[in-house]
Structure formats: C-alpha cells, structure tokens
Amino acid sequence: MAATVRPVQRKEFKFRESSYLPEVLRGLAITTRQFWRNLVGQRDIVTLQYPEVKKRYPNRFRGRHRLMLRDDGQVRCVACMLCSTACPANCIHIVAAEHTNTSIEKFPQKFEIDLLVCIYCGFCEEACPCDAIRMDSGRHSLPTFSRSPQNIGKIDLMEIGSLSIAKQGGKNA
C-alpha cells in the first residue's frame, strides 16, 4: 500500500498567542465562569452520588459469573473445561468427577473462578456449550480485605444461578 502523505498546516502562533498572557486570561475566564456557574448558577455537574444514586447497567454488562442450574437444582455445568480453555487469564479451575447418574456422567466437583485474575472478557460464556456459565448477573465484583474471598467456588456461583431455557444435551437427546 502506497503511503499517502497529507501535509498538515500547523497554525502559526502570532505574538498574541506566543506571549501567553491574553490566552492565559482567556483560559482563566473560562475556568472562572465554569466555577461560578457550578457554584451558584446552573449546575453542569455529571457526577452520580454512587451509593445513593446508581446508574442502571446496560443489558449486556458482563458482571460476576453465575452457574446455571438443571431443573432439579443441580449444577448445569458438565465440566467440559471449554471455558477454562477459552479463558485468556487462566482464572477458571475445574475438577471434574463422575456423577452417580450415568445420564449426567460428568460434573464439576470443584468449580472455582479467581475474580482477581478474571478480566471479564466473557469468553467463558461464549465458549460454554450448554449455557451453564453466564455473566449476566449484573453484579460487579466487590472489594474484600483478603484474596481468598475473591476465589469464588461452585456454591457461590450457583447461588445466583437460575434455570435455562436451553434443553440440556441438545434437541435429539
């Protein structure tokens, strides 16, 4: 590809600009006007008073993960590890185990997400073949006083889980 060069005309500074003073005064006028406007007059302030006033997150906000449930309340996840494979931060740690029910066969004995490592990219829910992990909880990760509570396990993840409309195992199962 041939490089196209577009010369940019730089503005020549006249004495008025290069002497700073009128421009400094002009800037001062702007900031002073804004100061008084916000102090006594019409307030342009955009800050939200966070704990009292909350902004609604957009629908596609990726919040804390949750593990969806089967109809009987068991975890929907089948421990296929596709989420931990897709995870660019390596924050999902799953230990699979044999389920007593042979039709379920495989389930996550341990399902841990290290929220401190997680980058909230959403690849895990994208990779999940059975709608088991979602990031639509609308909750963001809260600060804690130590690291360990940020490594959330299966129970915590399932607590905010719910049922899925997708049929487990696919349509011909």
Added chain:
Amino acid sequence: MPTLKIDGQEIQVEKGTTILQAAQRLGIRIPTFCYHPGLSIAANCRMCLVEVAKSPKPMPACHAQCADGMEVFTNTQKVQETQKAILEFILLNHPVDCPICDQAGECVLQDNYADYSLSPSRLFTKKVHKAKAKPLGPKIILDAERCILCTRCVRFGDEITKTGELRVMSRGEHSEITTFPGKTLDNPYSLNVVDICPVGALTSIDFRFKRRVWFMSATRSVCTECARGCNIRIDSFQNKIERYVPNYNPKVNQWWICDSGRMSHTRWTANRVTEPRNTRTESSKTAISTRDVADEMAKALVTSGKASAFVLDASMPNEDAFVALRLARAVGSRLYLGGRAQNGPQDELLRLADRNANRTGISAIAGPSPLPGLAEFQKDVASGAFKTVLFIGGEHEGPDKWAKLLEKVSVIGVLADIRSDLVDIAHIVIPAAVPQMREGTVVNSHGRVQRIRQAIRLEPAGVVFPYWRILKRIATTAGLEATWNSERAIFGEIVASMPQFAEMTYDKLGDLGLPLGSNGLSDVDVDAATRNIDPSAPQYRKTNINSRMPWQH
C-alpha cells in the same frame, strides 16, 4: 512390483501393498477408523473408500491391494460424497457429547468430521440409546453410544493378547461391544484398547475425567518398569504426570504397552522422597540441605575407604552408573548391582521378569567382569566387611529386615528417589530425582540404547537432583575431579570410553534408539516407522516444561 498412480502421482510398490499404505508413502492422507497398522484389516468402517479407475464401485483403500496400472483417486467429488455419507451414517446415533467425552481433542471422529464433512445432522427422531458408563472390567469403562463399531478392540483381544474377551453383540443400530457373559476385560494389556479406540467409547478408569487432553504437554520417553524399555509418551500438566501412553517403536514395543507399565507413573508420584535426612549427627542447623547430607556422605566414604560399598540400582540410567562407577573405584569401594526383583510377571508379548530398566547398560559400562549381585552383597555385609554402604536408588530387592542385615554398618546412605523400608532405616537419605524429571539413556534387555527425557521440572527445586549431580557433589567433596555438567556430557564420556556405544549421540539416538554396537547406524527405516504410526496418534506439541504462569506456582 506393481506400478500405480494415486491422484496423478506414480509409485512403485511391493506386491501385497494396500492402496492406503501406498498413499501414505506418497504423503496422501486417506481417512480411516477401523484400520490399524498393528491389527488385521477389517474394512468395516468404509471411511477409506477411494475411487479406482474402471472399478464400478469405490474400494476400501485399507484392504484393496495395489495392482499394476491401477489409477486411484482419493479426492474426487464421488469420494467426497461417499466420505460425507459414511460420516453421516456413523454420526447418526453418536451422542456428540464431546464436551464430556475424554477423547475430545484426540478423537479420530472429530478430526475426520472436521476435515471431510462438517454437514449438520438431518436426524429428526430420537437417537438410539445404549449402555452409558458401563464397566467392562476393573480398568475400563464402555460408552456404547459413542462406539462406531470399528472392532479394533475386538481384533486386539483376538490377535494381540489372544484372550478374546470382546465381541460385537446384536444387530444393526443396536449393535454394541460387550464381553462374553461372566467375563470381564482384565488382561495385562487391556488398557491398549483405550488407545486404539478411535472415539471415546472405551475410557480408562484411571484417566477418566482427569484432564482434558489439550491442556497436557507430551514428552517422548521410555518406561522404566521392566527391562523391555517400551517407548512411552508422558502427558503432563502443570508439572504433574497425568498418564503414560505407548509410543510406536518397531524394535521394542510396536504400538503397545502393558498395563502395569502404563500405570507405573502413580508409583513415582505417591512415594517420592522429598527431603534430606541425617540421623547420624545431631545437627545444630534446623534445616539441612541436600548438599549438607551429600557432603556428610562423602566424608563417611572417604573415612571408610576400602571398607565401603556401593549398591547400584539396575534401573539407573547409564550416565548415573558411569559416574557412580568412577566414584566408587576412586574411593576404593566394592561395587554391587542391586535393583528390583528379577522374577516379575513375564509373557511373550512385552513383559519381562527383570523389573529393572538398565541392567544391560550398567553391565556394558561396568566392564568385562560382571558386578556381583545383591546375594553376594548380603553375604559380604553379614561378615561385617563394610563400615559404610551407599545405596543408589530407593528400591532394592532385599531381605525382609534390612535393619537386621545392616546392623553392623555404621553409615547407611541412600540416594533415594522412592520411599521404601531401606530408606526408612538409612542414616543418610539424599533425595533424588525420579526418571521423569531428568534426561538420560537406558539400555533394554535386547541391547537397545534409548533416551529417557525430562517431562517435568525438578521438584522440590533445589532439594532433589539427578543421581549424577549428587554423586558429582560427593566426588568433589571427597577431593576427586568431576567436571560433567550435563547428561549429554557424561554420555559423551561413555561414548568415548566404551566401544559398544561408539558413534552414538543423544541426537542420533533420536526417538527410536540405537542397538549397542551399531556405530550410530539406525536399524529402523525411520521414514517407514513414522508412516506406520497410528494416524490417530496426536502430534507432538513442542513442550517447554519450565514455562508456567506466575499464578500457577
């Protein structure tokens, strides 16, 4: 010598060569399921159908023999349609539960579907359901739904182990693999059916759900469980060994491995010795290091001089044995060749009674006069000839009570990789690396020199070392010269001084090894060997065992 054309390329082959073999030689890939180079030809999956000029119907490439003037096409529209139809048929009742299937990632069905079909299912009725997670024996679980009825496992039982436990039962879409009533699949080689199963129908109970295969790093190595020296692939994840899988070596184990060899990695992980110990002196230091105990051992050896003995492990790699022999001869110690039992289970296929990996190699290095064995050692030590004994290796076949036998010995030292009775009574315990943590060479009972490779990092780092490193430390402390800095360097020394190893290098040994006295010339057509490897075997990934993420510590 028929000459034929495959996809326009001409090739001359020996009589009796199949189209598939000829195509492999040309580097043309023909998809297969039931074909296995080590088994008889069943030609029942029909995946390898190719078009042959003047033939009214496509022919199975694995079965059809080459004829003079034949013209074969592997990529015509007709072949492609056939392949799609076959795959649709095979996948008709396949549950497609790849997410929970252990084979996913090394599955021939996945690969072939991705490469030759990618058509969606047109089935609108329910799939046929068969037995799920049905144990066929103590080591193997069958998922009949995933089975594509290639009968590789049946043929393996019939032809290789000649036990014939497995059969196909029922007809049509209800066909399924099963054992005869009252019989279980439990022979010393049964786990090979898990490897040859192209799909996830047969899974090993040991490895089931343990790790997804794409997470693991593969390292080519040699099984040290018996004197056969079967080639293996060590699959590891985050510095933990997850499984052994056989590797093809036409001169040693073909495609197979025995179950005890396959499962031997658990032995290495369960009983490791990971800390040095010295019960002889009350040390003022709270923590003693491997170096400290090695120095202590060196002092004891030097003080005892001729009243000391070395007991070598017949499993230890050549490099370690070489260093140990040098050290022992310099100190003036008597040398014995110990090791594990020599009366293990033996059969015609692979297993050998000698449970040590390197007896041939150590004997070759030790020189013309054979080293005395453990029986002589017991006699000599009972006579009170030794003040200091250094055992190399934790496992030695011995009397029921080592303590009673060795009660007159004032210093018992062990370079221990594995915990045993002997390690428990020893005064000085120096932790050593297990074979998977190091490089080296071993010589199997047929005189084949093969490389063992490092699959996992030394752990705990700074505490365990390979035998030769500890022996080097002992030698240096004893005032001897020891300059080797790697297994390669020691092997170079062995090659320089032992005519049987002449011309060998680690690189020349390669994947398949060389026989003793071969002057570095391979006795295997490496090209043919790679062609013969089961096409379903996963490719080796480049592994870097030292790389890991900071949070994976």
Added chain:
Amino acid sequence: MLELILLSVAKVMGIVMVFVMAVAALLTWIERKQSALIQNRVGPNRASVAGLRLGGIFHLAADAVKMLTKEDFDPETDNPLMFRLAPFLAVVPVMLLFAVIPFGPGEHFLISNVGVGALFILAVSSLGVYGSTIGAWASNNNFAMLGSIRTTAQMISYEVSMGLNLVGIFMIYESVNLQDIVIEQGSLIWGWLPAWGIVLQPLAFILFMTASIAETKRAPFDLPEGESEIVGYFVEFSSMRFGLLALSEFIGIVAVGATAAVLFLGGWQIPWVQGTGGWLTVAQVGAMILKTLFVVWLQMAIRWTLPRFRYDQLMRLGWQYLLPLSLLNIFITGVVLMFVEQGRI
C-alpha cells in the same frame, strides 16, 4: 521587655496561627472543591458531622486525623535525623515570611518591622529549597533525589527574576521596607489613580506572579512533583511528615498572596481613603486579607486552567524570557524615573 515578648507572641499567634494556618488548611479543601467545580464534578462531600456535610468542609478534620493516624514510615536511610528535619526545613522558611508582612497600619499588625523587609522575603524564601533537597537526599530514594534536583534547578532559576522584578518597586517607592512601600502606595497619581505597584509596574507584577508560582512549584510549573504522575521529592514521606510538606506548599501560596498584595496591590490601603485609626484600621486589615485571598484564588485558578510546561520550556521561560524582561523592566523604570525627576513628565 516582657511586654514586647508578649506582644510579639500575640502577633505571631494572631497572624500565623489564626490567619495563615487557617487559610492554608482551608486551601486543602478549597483547592479540591474549586477544581471539582471547574471540571463539572462535585468534589469532596462525604465527611459529615452529625449528618451535616456542609459541602464536605469536614474533610479538613478528616484529613488531619488521617494524616496523624497513618503509619509513620521510615525509609532505610543513613540520615534519619535529616529525614526528620526535612519537613521542618520546608515549613519554617515559608512561615518566617509572615514576620515582615504588614497586615495593617502601624506596629500592631506587623510582627517585626524590619528595615530590609523585602530583601528578607527574598532571602528566606530561597531557604525553602533546603527542605526539599535535604528531605530527598535523606530519603535514600533515586526518584526523590531526581525530584529534588528538578526542584532546585527550578527554584534557583526563578529566584533570580523574582528578585529582579522587585527592583523596579524599590526604585519607585525608594524603600525596601514593606510598611514604607505600603504607605507610599496610598498616594494618588494625578489625583485619582492609586499609586499601587500593579499600576506603576504592570510588567513586574506579571513577571512576579509567574516567578512566584514557579517558586511554589504549582501548575503549570509543577514538574518537581506532579501528584499522580510525577514522582517528587517527598515520595518517601508519610503520615504527618508528608502533611507538613504539603502544608508548607499551601502556606507558600498564602505567602505569595500576601507578598504580592503588599508589593503590588497596595497592601492594606483602601483606594481613595486616607488616614487610619478606629474602624478604618479594621477595614484596612480586612482589605489586606481580601487582597491576599484574591491572589491566592488567582494562583488556584491558574493551576486548574493551564497545562504543565515541559522542562525545557520551563527553563527557557525562566532564563530567556523572564530574566531579560525583568532587566528591561528595570531599565524602563530607570529611564522613566530619570525623566520624572528632571520634571519633564
């Protein structure tokens, strides 16, 4: 004698403790609040006493409590004494400035009527550089050291033109005593124009303000220490030691305000009002305070208006523009004064 001491103590308490410290403390809050309002934000407003927030003014107390209760970190240094001394070396010179500043007519609103008051200000303000240099040296930190080198270079560069700017004032009012200068500024030119420094020396005022802001190390000259982005000389200081260093900057702002008010804005003089005594004195003190606060406000507004200079620009401005302009100012003042004395104007 005792009376003199008591009186001096009372004056020190009144001026430094009540006025200067109060304003400096308030500035910590005002600066945040002002910048917030300029930038359409709210600013600190969370601290509350009994549910009352009052625009977050209690952050003053909260900050003080925080500073006092935070860990007092000692870096590994060979000069612990110097490290502890540094905050005082920084804060004492700026406080000393107020010794000679007249806040009202007569002796009562001036701690010490030094004959060479203006020179005292120049002398003492240049001592401030020791605080930052010694502090940075003693904190055994390369970044702090680099910061203090920047500080030193900057303060020395701008001290020169700051001093030269005052020469014009001295020439016009024929005194270096600040009280005398203020009294002189009470006269009127042509009967209606107050003879303030800013009227007679407009160029000097601008140059003086520029140099002063550079001296107090505030934006657009905050290269020695730029809060979130430039590591500065007090990076190793924590707790109230840091508080003292920060406070010294705010006191410096008040000092610049008071100095500028005295030298250029007529000090305590109320234009067109002559004489002193009674309520008029009170009004004049009030005028001085107002003028001081105006200059303080001006410095704050400039900080939140102008972007930072690059270091080469900073040096070029100091040596290539401010210094020649200061000398030019002295020359023009001299020429004009010559003509005035010869009666031609």
